[in-house]
Amino acid sequence: MGPLNFCFFCFKTKEERLLLKNKFFENRKIPGTCTRQGWQRHPFLRYEKKIQRTARPTGRRPNQSYYDESLLYDKNGNIAELWRNGDSDVTPSIQIDHLKYFYEDQSNRLAKVTDETNDPSGFLDDSDGTDDTDDDYQYDSFGNMTxxxxxxxxxITYNHLNLPVKIPIKQGTQNWTISYLYNALGQKIQKTVANVTQVGQTERTLYLDGFQYVDDVLQFFPHPEGYVR
Structure with a gap:
């Protein structure tokens, strides 16, 4: 290569401050400062651009703990308790969750979660604040949640690849089933949601190489810049 025996094409951006987004504060965007950007392919062939942004953070005002979340862990690193405040316009903020996590004996596998606040806008506990001694979660011999x-x-039932094939679920007075179909490689190609209570109410979703159909109607397909709807 002779005198050209160096990085033939180099590109570098110097970023001194990252964009910060935080929903906890009203000043949610703090613009950064990009001080230099350039490329070089020869000592005499060089491009450089310097940018100086004048915007600087001037302060912040917390939203009165509206979204605060606190966690307590056990000795194994498992979550033992969780406290969470909800999005509320009142002051002070409202605690929507106080969760307690229980694990199987001599195991890190979750067995039960209870909520002492019983707020419907937070975690939905099946016990509704009453004494709950039964486990919420069960598993098969492979560790899959059933x-x-x-x-x-x-x-919940699984196939030989430990992928869920049928999930029965209840919403209010309606019973539903969610069924999945996979190809030989374990890739999901179809999902069917059926109302067991009202027979005939179904929705079928097909996943075909990035093209997604709902009841045979194209919803979107991939594009180099994202998706086309």
Missing amino acids: KDENKQIKG
């Missing part, structure tokens, strides 16, 4: 009482899900 029951979630808090979401009214019971009897």
